Amino acid sequence: MYVVKTIAEVRAHVAAWRKQGKTVGLVTTMGYLHEGHQSLIKKSVEENNRTVVTIFVNPMQFGPTEDLESYPRDLEKDLKLCEETGARLVFAPDPEEMYEEGFVSYVDMNGLTNHLCGLSRPIHFRGVCTVVNKFFNIVQPDRAYFGQKDAQQLAVIKRMVKDLNMNVEVIGCPIVREEDGLAMSSRNTYMDEKEHKAALILSRSLLLGKKIINDGEKDPKKVTEKMIELINSEPMAEIDYVEIVNNETMEAVDKIQGEILCAIAVKINNKVRLIDNFIMNVR
Template identity: 45%
Template sequence: MRIIKKVKEMQEFAGELRLSKKTIGFVPTMGYLHQGHMSLVQESKARSSCTVVSIFVNPTQFAPNEDLAKYPRDLKKDCLLLENAGVDVLFFPDAQEIYPEGFDTYIYPDSLSRIHEGEFRPIHFRGVCTIVGMLFNIVKPHFAFFGQKDAQQAAVIKRMCTDLKFDLEVVVCPIIRENDGLAMSSRNVYLAPKERQQAVKLYESLLHAQKLISEGVRNTNRIVEEMIQIIKGIENHKLDYIRIVNAVNFSEVEMLKTGADYYILIACRVGVTRLIDNELIRF
């Protein structure tokens, strides 16, 4: 596995790959990798002749009160996972390489980034789109792979690619879960043992929502209320939101209708750890 730390070197190597008619698959990450990330790597390897993974903890997507400083890191373990998976290139720049002194240009996504996650993390999607847009220009991928766990983020990035005419395909891959159903996340490491045990109630609430829908319930207020009752079983929690939204434009809906797809979105703090999860509902 080749490790590249400089933007110019990565751009030149990507250019050489494209000239030689190689397809580039790209998995952008913030490191502390788990099987969710590795599922994206496997999808990239299946579709591409060269797989590039980036590790960069992006400071511009964290608000001052968030967990940038303590975000988990383990580069040695990450490199071992990537090498064993057959990744071709690790792009591992430092913050100065990406945001040199005088950096002053950001990508501001509009309406889709202001709702749901955007209400609770106002600068988040600006930072995400800025770094992802930069990485696309550096790595020059044909395919970029993202996880469904960050469903709204994937939709914002797709919108950015459409609006700014990025010549690549964004591929959204299924959520990978622990054996008990908790969505895999680098932040799960923050959970105390009892919190970890109780956090599975987020997934249980999604399963209950699916059961209600399969039984014919279409009123989203009822579905959300019953989900809230399950989540109340988490002793130390703060629910930011449960939203049932159109899977295309992420607008909230009151009634589910045949012929449309929906996401059930959850954001909840368990102890001090903020977790997100979702389920895609297809009719």
């Protein structure tokens, strides 16, 4: 496995693979990898001849009060996981390599980014779209893999690829959970045992919402009211949002039908912001 820090090195390796007729998969990450990231790498390794993993804590997607400096990092552990899972190249650039002095070009989006996480994190998706666009341009992958836990991000990237006629297939992969049901996240490491236990209210509320819909409820407000009531029963939990939206447009729905996304964001102990969701096709 190659570990490189420059765009020129990535392009040289990919060019050599292309000459050999190899297909290339891409997994973009901010590091501190866990089994969720590993599942994306595995999928890419299964479906492509070569897999590139990026490890880059992207400063552009963090707001001024967010956890850029404290975001967990462990490159040595990450590289070991990548190698064991079958990645052939890891691109771990410094910020200066990705954003040269005088950088002023951004990829922005309206509509999809005005809902859910976009409301409380207004610059987040501009940072995501810009850095993912750059990685797509650098690597020129055949396929790119993203987790469903970041469902809005997945929808945004799919729309960007469609709108800008990018020649890459974007593949969403299922949420990977810890044994107790908590969705895997690099930010889970911020929590102590009590906070971790409190965070289980996210997956419990989603199970409740899913049950209510499966029992026949078609009014999204009635579903989210019950979920909010359950989350509020946990003293450490503070709700950012609990929403049922169209899974493609991210817009609120009046009736639960078609492919819907039930998404939640909750702060635990006013310290860790966690997201989780489920997608259902309701006929």
